[in-house]
Amino acid sequence: MIKEVTAQAPGRINIIGEHTDYNLGFVLPAAINKFTTVTLRPSEDPNLCTITALDLGETATFDLRDPKPMEPGWVNYIMGVAAELQKSGAQFPGFTASFSGTIPIGGGMSSSAALECSVAVGLNTLFDLQLPMDTMMYAAQMAEHNFVGTKCGIMDMFASMHGKTKQAMLLDCRSMEYEYFPIDLGDYQLLLLNTNVSHSLAGSAYNERRAACEKGAAIVQQKFPEVTSLRDVTLSMLEACKDVLDPLVAQRCRYVVAENDRVLAATRALSTGDHVQLGKLLYETHAGLQHEYEVSCPELDFLVAFTQQRPQVLGARMMGGGFGGCTLNIVHKAAVTELIDEASAAYREAFGRDLTPYEVDIAEGAKVLSVS
Ligand code: GLA
Numbered sequence: 001m002i003k004e005v006t007a008q009a010p011g012r013i014n015i016i017g018e019h020t021d022y023n024l025g026f027v028l029p030a031a032i033n034k035f036t037t038v039t040l041r042p043s044e045d046p047n048l049c050t051i052t053a054l055d056l057g058e059t060a061t062f063d064l065r066d067p068k069p070m071e072p073g074w075v076n077y078i079m080g081v082a083a084e085l086q087k088s089g090a091q092f093p094g095f096t097a098s099f100s101g102t103i104p105i106g107g108g109m110s111s112s113a114a115l116e117c118s119v120a121v122g123l124n125t126l127f128d129l130q131l132p133m134d135t136m137m138y139a140a141q142m143a144e145h146n147f148v149g150t151k152c153g154i155m156d157m158f159a160s161m162h163g164k165t166k167q168a169m170l171l172d173c174r175s176m177e178y179e180y181f182p183i184d185l186g187d188y189q190l191l192l193l194n195t196n197v198s199h200s201l202a203g204s205a206y207n208e209r210r211a212a213c214e215k216g217a218a219i220v221q222q223k224f225p226e227v228t229s230l231r232d233v234t235l236s237m238l239e240a241c242k243d244v245l246d247p248l249v250a251q252r253c254r255y256v257v258a259e260n261d262r263v264l265a266a267t268r269a270l271s272t273g274d275h276v277q278l279g280k281l282l283y284e285t286h287a288g289l290q291h292e293y294e295v296s297c298p299e300l301d302f303l304v305a306f307t308q309q310r311p312q313v314l315g316a317r318m319m320g321g322g323f324g325g326c327t328l329n330i331v332h333k334a335a336v337t338e339l340i341d342e343a344s345a346a347y348r349e350a351f352g353r354d355l356t357p358y359e360v361d362i363a364e365g366a367k368v369l370s371v372s
Pocket of ligand 1: 017018019020021022110152153154155156320321322
């Protein structure tokens, strides 16, 4: 009988392919060397779960027989995973969990998916559930939908589960087929700049964007029955439907259709070592997210614009859901320190707050660290 399991799951970056996952398109994420770690034990009470957020110094309990979203909000990530695993047929008793992490909350690096995946992988070993990785991944996504309230796509959980050192993953969110892509940027490297803002719009606007995309796809489908999601839509189809599409919905859809093309163009650029082209694609994505999809914010726009006058930076864009978090930059290795110093000073002057730079490495996906 296992008494204790410690499991870990990583956060993620996304090279390109933003807001494409829930439209069944392409994404190019990678797991990073920032993690959530959870230690789980069977609890004495067969139904009671006691969860401690070590970084917050808070503890909360819930009854496994009656899982419902509750306060404090962080409990819902763990409760949601447990409840969704049970819905999928797994049976296990109450447990205690304590977790902590190194992924900045609200930084757009998917600290929530990392927490969910670490709990899923940990419970799987603690109670010998023998669950396939996909069952755990989808339970983590459904925890977000049903307990946290974000109708997210699959990218974050996928990256946290499937990450591989030095490799990004080209994921087709329709077929769920994927391919590892080595990330070797030669004299360049990735750099994250965290705006340290997380605007409260994020949750509701995310679900609104998703709804707009689904509405757009449904309208295009009336004219083009082969369409089942924006993944199947082309710019000329959108043009053909312009009289029946709400202009704002059409604008959102145009961004998604173009972004899917950019992901594939980015993989071609990576394969041929054309980092200049990759950088251009990042800037194009940012422009689309800023002006068409409208999920950026002044702090993110400022940092991206700041890099645009600097030849040492090949590309930059906001990363993740938006309304705060980090920019992802492709920077010449020799210019990283200078860029951090200059961007930090300019950002402080413009917004009166500090940014936080991260030079992340691409890391392994979720795993069990110890069993006793
Ligand atoms: C969040 C969601 C993902 C994805 C991104 C935007 O991270 O959790 O599913 O939609 O936003 O690309």
